[in-house]
Amino acid sequence: MKRYVFALLGAFSLSACAQGTDEAVQAQADPAASAVTAGEDASPGTPAANARNAILSINSQVGIESVADAPLPGFQEVIVSGQVLYVSNDGRYVLQGSLFDAEEKRDLSQAGLSLLRKRLLSEVPEDQRIVFAPANPKYTVSVFTDVECGYCRRLHEEIADYNARGIAIEYLAYPRMGPGSEDFRLMESVWCADDRRKALTDAKSGRRVPSRTCENPVGAHYALGQRAGLTGTPMIVAGDGTQMPGYMPPDALLAALQRLEAEGGGSR
Incomplete structure (x- = not known):
């Protein structure tokens, strides 16, 4: 027993x-x-x-x-x-x-998990995210990311291609090595940078990001990712809370979001 x-x-x-x-x-x-x-x-x-x-x-x-x-x-x-x-x-x-x-x-x-993810993500203010978006996005996805993960880096290398297809990417932090790690501290430096977008791009490209501390949401994002059932990065979540199967190339993600929209969800 x-x-x-x-x-x-x-x-x-x-x-x-x-x-x-x-x-x-x-x-x-x-x-x-x-x-x-x-x-x-x-x-x-x-x-x-x-x-x-x-x-x-x-x-x-x-x-x-x-x-x-x-x-x-x-x-x-x-x-x-x-x-x-x-x-x-x-x-x-x-x-x-x-x-x-x-x-x-x-x-x-x-x-039920989709409803939970949608609720949890709705509570994260936009100014706590790092956003890469076209002028008038058709779709918006939330992405839990880590600066060290290979597929996270690959996704970011194609950020312009996602945007060109009308997909806005809103990043949340999920340093996989956990609190107290160099990975965690690096992501805090990214979120504390004056230009978060540049700092994130530099970190994902292996370039130096100046160490900085401030009040930041990295810990909250990390805890939220666990509550949302995150098992690996990148975790891509559509507007209706649907979790995508890990990294998806721009065309594949667009097709998946279009299917969700046809079924009554996915856009935001």
Whole structure:
């Protein structure tokens, strides 16, 4: 029995890291980010309360982003650390993994995650992002980026091509090496630069960026990325919260955004 509990606890590892890794990160992040307990106001004995209590009985330190009726009858959908879990209405059973609709040929678990990402990103002011945009963008995507990641650099090398296709790129910081690393400090210097766009381009090109400190959102972006389910960089998120499959060349990203728009989402 214990081995299954430990396996499930592994699903919450990102949340545990986000809460205990570095006090400076938490200070810069949303004060409520590490204490989100959705469903705590639900009446005792309700499916939402049972689901919340079941998750907290496994790991009392996690932040529960949302609790809602699941597409699977008799279950609640619970989002924890950017991951979707399904908890039976009585709180006894917890399922981990994607819920796929064989008839509609789509992953139903992505709907809740998309709504979460859209909400989280809507709370990030534009002046905390580094924006590369054409005059009248047709599409806007948020990109969690790292200055050291190869595909992040490749994406940035093609920034003019994305813009030429009407796609605005709004960068958020996600230094993969984590708080206290040189990578993290470099990204703080980028966000503290007088010309952030130039500093980011220099950093991604391997050119020297003067070390600077200031009040900056790098820690908050890092924590937000974990809450949004980031597993690698670059993480590209469309306007409706849909996560793209990693790096995509300009034409491929444009085609994906056009498909989303035809389905009723993707633009912003």
